[in-house]
Amino acid sequence: MPSTDSKIALPPVDELLTAAVTGLGGAERPGQVTMARAVQEAVEGDRHLAVQAGTGTGKSLAYLVPAIRHAMETGDAIVVSTATIALQRQLVDRDLPRLADTLEQHLPHKPEFAILKGRRNYLCRHKTGAGMPDDEDDQLFDPREVSATGRMVQRIQEWANETETGDRDELVPGVSDLAWRQFSVHAKECLGAQRCPSGAECFAELARQRAGEADVVVTNHALLAIDAMEDFPVLPEHDVVVVDEAHELVDRVTSVVTDELSEAGVALAVRRAGRLVEQGVADRLKEAGEDLGALLAAAPPGRVDDLPQSLGLTLALVRDAAFACITALGPRNKDKDDPDNAGARKAAFMALDETHDTAQRMLDAFGAESEADRAEVVWLDAGHGRVPPTLRVAPLSVGGMLRDKLFGDRTVILTSATLALGGSFDGMARQWGLRDDDWTGLDVGSPFDHPRSGILYVAKHLPQPGRDGLPEAYLDEITELIEAAGGRTLGLFSSMRAAKAATEALRERLDVPLLCQGDDSTSLLVKQFAADPATCLFGTLSLWQGVDVPGPSLTLVIIDRIPFPRPDDPLASARQRHIAAKGGNGFMSVAATHAALLLAQGAGRLLRSMTDRGVVAVLDPRLATARYGGFLLGSLPPFWRTTDPAKVREALRRLTA
Missing domain, CATH: 1.20.1440 (de novo design (two linked rop proteins))
Structure with missing residues (x-):
């Protein structure tokens, strides 16, 4: 990292944020200012902070500006961890370059940033030169698959002579895991830069060197967990971590230690x-x-x-x-x-x-x-x-690991649009292993006027969902809602089987184009959906959290049922039983919390810009009738609520007229 110049006084966070927003052509948002100040106070006070920042708050700037200021002041890198490649790329390709240009004149030097991934994401020069064993046995695969893999292998070999980073994500189009494994190594397989014949030109080591010179290092939750859990350091030395998409942290860490x-x-x-x-x-x-x-x-x-x-x-x-x-x-x-x-x-x-x-x-x-x-x-x-x-084995809780390994000797900022489940941060804090006296929770709200911009409709008159697919009454309800909306619908289903069954049944009833996840790559389907307002898109888990379609193409979000984990999910059911054995409420701590998080993420697909209007329709009547319904409703944005289907259909017709 470039050395700090102690003779230059750094501007306060508010001034830097104003300069950043002005330079990027944006407008000041109260929630963004509040969050930026809170991040600075947490960093200076060595206190963990959980911030719920709704869509449109501009939370990336709200944590990047005080984080960069801290890096300049101390000379230590700050680490930003995300759950998805999409947000990593947004930060590295768009947000950070523009922010660095904007803040350069206000800081001792232009902020520098780098992206760092796990070693398996980089081409291994030693293995490419046949210095490591080939793991795969072609006899396990049919000839067509071997042939396709062979073509990918050849393309990787050609790319290996051209690439400057060795980063798998820069190989377009992508290749299968089977092909990539021939050219990458796990961290525990690596010989180390000192002993490897290709150590001096190792792509993973070069990426680490770039990260060591940066003010901001962008990584993912999995690598953050590995860095915290392993005896050897993976990330540069740092005293502040920002965990964006923090609602995903527990699941990603659990995957690492499974x-x-x-x-x-x-x-x-x-x-x-x-x-x-x-x-x-x-x-x-x-x-x-x-x-x-x-x-x-x-x-x-x-x-x-x-x-x-x-x-x-x-x-x-x-x-x-x-x-x-x-x-x-x-x-x-x-x-x-x-x-x-x-x-x-x-x-x-x-x-x-x-x-x-x-x-x-x-x-x-x-x-x-x-x-x-x-x-x-x-x-x-x-x-x-x-x-x-x-056969798999996983911990019933990762809270203790996170408390000791991640939160122990650094300040952690955790942020997402959905953290205050049931109106409280306590559920997420328990999963992270945070103690009551070492963290603060803050909800900075959203710039959207939810009661005026959106309706939450719960189909209280429908029967409870069963295990035997979608009841006929649900298909009738979906048909009427989509007809009223003129298409423009994102259907979020609790299983792929339900999504496909609904797609097949409704293609015979509706005159609008109906896409289903699995018909093509998800990214291509989302582009088709966004391009034509008449089109509907049905799918499952990744669509609950991964769709960002502002404008008239998305006016209606349909959720078929409360997304509780499957009763036979081995990890969720074991965690639920374990909490109950210790005297807690296993259902609320595990199943209801899981459902609340996904419901909030799904409902968050509706409003993606200040001009968006529409309806979130939950077909599961238990949201209005069950005792836990209040907790789930308290996790959702404050839309205007109704259980009257006629009012909702009329509202949709007005919106699309």
Whole structure:
């Protein structure tokens, strides 16, 4: 990072924010000013801050301006973490370059920024030069897939000679994970810049160097979690983290610390170790993996509450066979004397360590004396196609990890449009592991006039949704609403099966174009939807949070049912039961909180600009009748509410006239 110039007094945050807004051609927004001041106070007071900032607040500027000022003042980088690639690209390609140009004349130097991703997102020069083993076995795939992968591999090889960053996202069109894995390495496989023959020109190391010189480092929640949890630093030294899209933090961290075990995973470890250890030792692990595969194939999918004797014995066989291979590989520092096999040995150690440690972790998950003492949950995912049945293990809570590893020695700003669920930040704070005395919650509102701009319609007269697809009454209701709106509808469904069933049924009833997620790439479908106001788009989870379509193309958002997690979801059900065993309300802490978050995100698709008008229609009558309905309604924007279908249809006709 450029050194700070202590002779130059930095302007106050309000002045910098005014300069930024003016320079970017915007208008001052009260919520933005309030948020920027709060971020500065939190950073200066070493106190964590959770900020709910509705769509249109301009929260990116509200945290970037005080963050950049702090970086200039201290000489330490600040880290901005996002959940999605879309926001990362928005920050790095649009917001930060323009902001840096605008603030340059007001600061000691022009703010510098960099994006940093996990090592697997960068091309590995050593592996590209055949310095590492090829993990894949073509016999696992049909000839057409191998041929398509081969073409992608060839394109990556050609791109490797041209790219300056090695960043996978810059390879357009993209390639499959299968093809990319031939050219990338996991952090634990990496030889390290000092020992790798290609270390001096390593793309991942060059990205880290750029990040080390920046004032603002943009990364993702997964890498933020890895940096916090691992013994080795991944991100530059920093004392402030801004977590944007903070409602996603717990799920992303949970994904990072979830491990899995399958016959295919064990087979990969065998292939890597088999080149380096005696055949008999490798065969022992291969046989244990085959035993595991046979056992999992015969077992019912779902949560594993008690460890069956057969599974316990098989996991122990896998663990012990992996340890035998690790021992047979010899000392880990032997690579110094055997540089030709260094890459292969490192890859073998990583695969074997993961196999051994995951088997042991699964065995340990069953050692608790009671449900309240349980720390982890194990479940079996059924295989499909060529994906084998897979055993997974995850923590019941990541709050303790976040409290100790992420929040412990730095100031964290957490922000999103949806954090105050049921009108309170407490639910999210508990999931993050924050204690009552070390954080502040702030809702800066939204510039939108929700009661005048939108209607929340709950179809109280409909029957409760069942498990056997959409009732006929729901299809009738959707038809009438879309006809009144003249298309212009985003349909958010709780499952892909429901979205497809509604699409098929309504294409016969409606005269407007009807798109369904899966018909094409989601980004292309959203573009088609935005381009033609008569078009409707139906889909599931990614559309609840990923659609930004201002203007007349989106006047009606239909939500088919309250998006509770599936009753058979192994992680959600285990967390719910665990909280109940400790004396809490498992349903409200897990299921209702999950539903409130998604409902708020889904409803947030309606108003994306100051001129937008429209209706959010929730077909599930439980939102109006159930005891938990008040909590869910308290999580939604303050739209004008009604349960009268005639009023809603008339309002939609007026809006689209």
